[in-house]
Amino acid sequence: DTAVSQTPKYLVTQMGNDKSIKCEQNLGHDTMYWYKQDSKKFLKIMFSYNNKELIINETVPNRFSPKSPDKAHLNLHINSLELGDSAVYFCASSQDIRSEQYFGPGTRLTVT
Amino acid sequence: GEDVEQSLFLSVREGDSSVINCTYTDSSSTYLYWYKQEPGAGLQLLTYIFSNMDMKQDQRLTVLLNKKDKHLSLRIADTQTGDSAIYFCAESKLGGKLIFGQGTELSVKP
Numbered sequence: 001d002t003a004v005s006q007t008p009k010y011l012v013t014q015m016g017n018d019k020s021i022k023c024e025q026n027l028g029h030d031t032m033y034w035y036k037q038d039s040k041k042f043l044k045i046m047f048s049y050n051n052k053e054l055i056i057n058e059t060v061p062n063r064f065s066p067k068s069p070d071k072a073h074l075n076l077h078i079n080s081l082e083l084g085d086s087a088v089y090f091c092a093s094s095q096d097i098r099s100e101q102y103f104g105p106g107t108r109l110t111v112t
Numbered sequence: 113g114e115d116v117e118q119s120l121f122l123s124v125r126e127g128d129s130s131v132i133n134c135t136y137t138d139s140s141s142t143y144l145y146w147y148k149q150e151p152g153a154g155l156q157l158l159t160y161i162f163s164n165m166d167m168k169q170d171q172r173l174t175v176l177l178n179k180k181d182k183h184l185s186l187r188i189a190d191t192q193t194g195d196s197a198i199y200f201c202a203e204s205k206l207g208g209k210l211i212f213g214q215g216t217e218l219s220v221k222p
Contacts, residue, residue: 099208
C-alpha cells in the first residue's frame with residue numbers, strides 16, 4: 001500500500017523518559033511534517049523537512065528533535081517527557097512545500 | 113494573526129445537505145484544504161481549492177471560496193451516516209505550513 005505510516009500507534013510512558021516515534025512515506029515525496037493534536041482536537045505544526053533539511057521549526061521545546069535519515073523517513077525523538085506532551089502526533093508528507101499534504105494514522109502518546 | 117475559525121458542531125438528517133463554514137485570515141494563502149477525521153483515525157484529505165478559484169465540485173462535495181470575505185465552505189450533498197466525522201479546514205502558508213481551524217463535528221442522524 002502506498003501511504004504514510006507511523007509506529008507505534010500507541011505509546012504509554014512515564015514522565016522523564018525518552019521516546020521516539022517513527023514515520024515513513026513511500027509516496028516519493030520530498031517534504032515531511034510533524035503535527036501535534038491536543039485533547040481539544042487542535043492541530044498545530046511542529047516541524048517540516050524538505051529533502052532532509054529542516055525548514056519549519058515552530059517554537060517547539062528543544063526536548064523534541066526531529067531526524068530525517070533520508071527523504072522517506074522523518075522520526076521524532078522526545079527527551080524528558082512531560083505530562084503536557086500527551087497528545088496525538090501526526091506525520092504528513094507532500095510532493096513539495098506547495099503541494100497537498102497526506103497524513104499518517106497518528107501516534108497517541110500518553111505520559112503518566 | 114493566524115486564526116482559522118470554524119463552528120464546532122453541525123447536526124443534520126440523513127439525506128439532507130450539510131454546509132460547513134470556515135473563515136481564514138491570510139489573503140496570500142495559495143491553497144485552502146478540507147480534511148476529514150473519523151474517531152481514532154488520521155486526517156483524510158477530502159478536497160482543496162486554489163485561491164484563484166471560487167468553486168470546485170467533486171462528486172457530493174462542493175467547495176465555495178469567497179476571497180474578498182476570506183470565507184470557505186464545504187457542502188456535502190445527500191449526507192450519509194458515514195459522513196459523521198470532524199471536518200477541518202486549513203490554509204497553507206510559507207514553507208508548507210498548514211494552519212487548521214478547530215474542526216467542525218458533523219453528526220448525521222438517521
